[in-house]
Amino acid sequence: MTRILTGGLGRTDVARIVQQLGLDGIDVAESDDMGAAVELRSGRADCYLGTCHTGAGASLGVLVGVLGSDACHTFGRAVPQENQVAALLAAGVKVFGFAVDRIEAVTPVIVRAVAGAHGAPGLRAP
Amino acid sequence: MQPDGIAGAAVAGGHPGFTLAQRLTVIVLCALAAWVAQRAAAVFHDGVRPFLLDFVQGRSTRRATATVSFGLSAGFVFGLGAPLALSTGVLNPWLVFLPTDVLGLVSPRRWLAAALGAAWGAVVVFGVGGADSLVHKLPVDFVTAMQQMATPILHLFALFPVLAVARQFGRLSGALCGVLELALTVMSLKLWPKIFPGSIAMAAGVLVLVGLALHRDTGRRGTADTGPGRPAGAEEDPTAGLFRAGALRLRSHLPLLMLLGAGVCLLCQAHVFGGGEASGFLIAKGDHGGAAQVDFYRALGFIPLIATTALASGAYGVAGFTLVYPVGYLLPGPWLALAAGALLFAAEVMLLSWAGRALGGLPSVRDASGQLRNAITETLHLAVLLGSLAAANAMGGGPGILIVGGLYLFNEATGRPVTRVAAAPAAVVAGGVLLNVLYWMHLFTPVAR
Numbered sequence: 078m079t080r081i082l083t084g085g086l087g088r089t090d091v092a093r094i095v096q097q098l099g100l101d102g103i104d105v106a107e108s109d110d111m112g113a114a115v116e117l118r119s120g121r122a123d124c125y126l127g128t129c130h131t132g133a134g135a136s137l138g139v140l141v142g143v144l145g146s147d148a149c150h151t152f153g154r155a156v157p158q159e160n161q162v163a164a165l166l167a168a169g170v171k172v173f174g175f176a177v178d179r180i181e182a183v184t185p186v187i188v189r190a191v192a193g194a195h196g197a198p199g200l201r202a203p
Numbered sequence: 204m205q206p207d208g209i210a211g212a213a214v215a216g217g218h219p220g221f222t223l224a225q226r227l228t229v230i231v232l233c234a235l236a237a238w239v240a241q242r243a244a245a246v247f248h249d250g251v252r253p254f255l256l257d258f259v260q261g262r263s264t265r266r267a268t269a270t271v272s273f274g275l276s277a278g279f280v281f282g283l284g285a286p287l288a289l290s291t292g293v294l295n296p297w298l299v300f301l302p303t304d305v306l307g308l309v310s311p312r313r314w315l316a317a318a319l320g321a322a323w324g325a326v327v328v329f330g331v332g333g334a335d336s337l338v339h340k341l342p343v344d345f346v347t348a349m350q351q352m353a354t355p356i357l358h359l360f361a362l363f364p365v366l367a368v369a370r371q372f373g374r375l376s377g378a379l380c381g382v383l384e385l386a387l388t389v390m391s392l393k394l395w396p397k398i399f400p401g402s403i404a405m406a407a408g409v410l411v412l413v414g415l416a417l418h419r420d421t422g423r424r425g426t427a428d429t430g431p432g433r434p435a436g437a438e439e440d441p442t443a444g445l446f447r448a449g450a451l452r453l454r455s456h457l458p459l460l461m462l463l464g465a466g467v468c469l470l471c472q473a474h475v476f477g478g479g480e481a482s483g484f485l486i487a488k489g490d491h492g493g494a495a496q497v498d499f500y501r502a503l504g505f506i507p508l509i510a511t512t513a514l515a516s517g518a519y520g521v522a523g524f525t526l527v528y529p530v531g532y533l534l535p536g537p538w539l540a541l542a543a544g545a546l547l548f549a550a551e552v553m554l555l556s557w558a559g560r561a562l563g564g565l566p567s568v569r570d571a572s573g574q575l576r577n578a579i580t581e582t583l584h585l586a587v588l589l590g591s592l593a594a595a596n597a598m599g600g601g602p603g604i605l606i607v608g609g610l611y612l613f614n615e616a617t618g619r620p621v622t623r624v625a626a627a628p629a630a631v632v633a634g635g636v637l638l639n640v641l642y643w644m645h646l647f648t649p650v651a652r
Contacts, residue, residue, distance in 0.1 A: 086577050109570065111442055111511070111563060118441045130580065130622070133275050134250035135508065141253045142445045142515040146262060153274070154619070178619060 079195040080122040081188065082108040085136050087128035087177040094184040095126075100192045110138025117144060117171055124191050125172045128180060136174030148172055156182045162190035220332045225473050229294065230324035232466040233303050236521050237320025239463055240307025243268075244456040247300035247521040249505070250275050252512040258308075259452070259517055269309035276301035282625020283480075286632060288331050289338070290349030291483040294476045299327060300521045338635075342642045343649050345635025348598035349628070352590030353484040359586040360481040360497065361388065361401025364408025366578035371571055372415050380411050399485065399493035409500045409575075416571035420564070440563060445515055450556040452517030457552055460519055461545040467522055468544025471531020478528030480583050486532070495529035502526050504575030507562050511569075514559040523551045584624050591627035598631075599638050602647065606634040 079102055083091040088107050095105040108116065108125075116122035117140070127136035132153040134141070141149050150165050151174035162173075175183045221229070239245045243255050251272045257263035284297030303320045310316035338346040365384055369377020384404035391400045453460070470476045477483025477494060479501045485494035502525040509520045522528065527544055534540045562569055588611070595607035610630035614621050621629055641647035 086573060109566060109573075111440075111569070112566065114441050129250065131250050131275050133271070134248075134253035135512070136250075137253055139253075139442050139445065139511055139515040142256050142449075143441045146257050154622075178623060 078102055078104050081105045081124045082113045082122045083126050084109045084113055085128035087180045090180050091126050091184050095188050098185055098188055103192055110140050114140055114143040127174045128177045130177060132174055132176030137172055140172045154179055157186055159186050159190045162187050163194055166194040221328050221475060225475050226328045228470055228473055229328045230321050232470055233324030234317040234321035235463060235466050236300055236303035237307035237316040238313055239459055240304045241310050241313055241316035243518050244459055245519040245521050246304045247296055248276055248304055249508055249512055252516045252518050255518040256516040272308050273305045276305055278622050278625055282621055282629050286628030287483055289346050290352050291487045293483045293487045295483050296478055296522060341639050343598050343635055343638040345598050345631055348594040351593035351597055355586035355589040356481050357484055359582045361405045363578040363582045364412050366581055367574035368412050371574045380408055384408050402493055402496040405500050409503055412571050416567040419567040446559045449514040449517040453519055453552050460548050460552055464523060464527055464544040464548025465541040468527050468531040468540045469537055471528050472534050472537055472540035478525055491532040495532045498528040504572050507569050507572040510555060510558045514555055523548050587624060588627045591631045594631045595634060598635055606637060607631055
């Protein structure tokens with residue numbers, strides 16, 4: 078089971094969209110940056126989707142400091158491709174930030190990539 | 204020129220322009236703000252602050268950090284700061300401090316940061332005054348038309364706590380809070396017609412929100428179930444070490460930050476600056492008490508965000524917790540403002556660690572603060588859209604609405620290259636320029652005013 082946490086301004090919307098996708102092996106919960114810091118650190122969660130107005134720093138909150146910038150990526154107001162997200166996941170990124178007005182477009186792309194990465198044997202993070 | 208709209212009367216007579224002392228205040232403060240940003244001791248943009256940690260620890264270059272800062276700020280400078288300044292005749296932090304963030308971060312040397320900051324300050328004080336008088340002379344005066352923005356912004360802003368309560372605590376709580384605010388507004392109109400009718404309602408709404416959040420947090424602490432957000436764990440909070448380091452770095456910059464607080468407080472005391480989206484209109488009208496109330500409640504939405512980003516990055520906000528705005532508006536003299544600003548920033552910085560720890564245990568309060576910010580954006584979006592269309596109508600009638608509304612919808616249809624809040628005022632400026640061009644081509648006759 079892959080556990081995704083949502084945070085920031087649009088966390089309720091993001092969580093709803095993740096649930097509606099209904100992907101196997103994906104569990105979602107609403108959280109915030111400080112709560113997610115604890116869960117991601119201890120391995121109780123695998124991934125964090127943060128949102129703010131610009132999709133930049135505030136979407137990541139304290140997570141840049143706690144997990145390091147290598148584990149965080151922001152798309153800003155851009156909409157990524159699934160293979161782009163997959164590449165980031167393979168590089169160890171766990172925290173994704175994007176803008177609230179891009180939630181509908183960005184959330185499914187990231188979640189499908191996460192499901193793909195964690196579903197494929199050998200790609201699962203140790 | 205004819206005053207139109209509620210706040211129009213005070214401003215439309217032509218802003219008297221800035222006095223020499225006010226100009227110097229802005230220029231020196233811009234130099235100081237850029238200096239502080241150069242040293243990564245404080246930046247205004249809350250979204251930039253988390254990126255400063257990497258820069259301070261040497262994991263990111265000055266150029267990369269400045270690029271992030273520019274990318275995040277440009278839209279707010281041209282889309283929010285500039286149109287707000289033009290429509291109120293009063294300065295605002297997006298116009299003044301976002302560019303000083305970028306200029307400071309981009310400068311390899313301290314003196315260069317100060318020089319660029321001072322230059323920006325000069326552009327602001329002479330530019331806002333100049334643009335104001337230039338546009339007033341145009342056949343289609345879109346700056347006077349922009350004053351239509353005041354009424355919807357002021358009155359819808361008072362409702363923002365209701366939205367936050369509804370989103371966080373459900374439909375029933377939201378509706379009750381809305382009824383309470385409406386009743387208080389009506390009562391305030393009747394009993395105290397001199398004060399801004401939304402201010403008491405806003406205070407009540409914010410109290411309801413904070414009360415509900417505290418109630419939920421204290422109730423949660425008592426039960427075993429801590430909810431999904433913050434499971435009870437024996438391990439140490441991973442943010443603790445990070446926050447300690449941040450607090451130490453902030454304290455090491457205390458004298459510089461006190462100087463900054465003094466400057467920002469002085470600027471607010473000069474009454475040529477509104478710190479929030481709505482307060483500029485109130486300052487322009489001379490309602491300093493109203494502006495202080497609006498910005499005080501607004502600050503509640505920002506304190507947790509500023510505290511956590513400051514502790515995580517070790518860099519403070521140029522306006523601190525933004526409590527310096529209301530304090531500055533209300534103080535009677537400049538010397539008092541300098542002293543109060545410095546002391547306030549000192550107190551804020553010294554209390555940051557405590558605030559961070561307290562907020563760590565109050566997830567609902569953190570959430571409420573986020574909801575307040577979101578609600579501010581939502582009410583502002585509707586108010587600015589309505590005000591922009593009213594401005595379009597004032598400057599160009601039906602064709603004006605067509606152009607401004609059309610530009611706004613085009614922005615929506617093309618995936619919002621300009622952010623939502625900024626799109627409508629930007630459309631008014633673009634539409635105003637276009638209408639003037641059409642006038643010179645003898646294709647458009649301004650609406651008789």
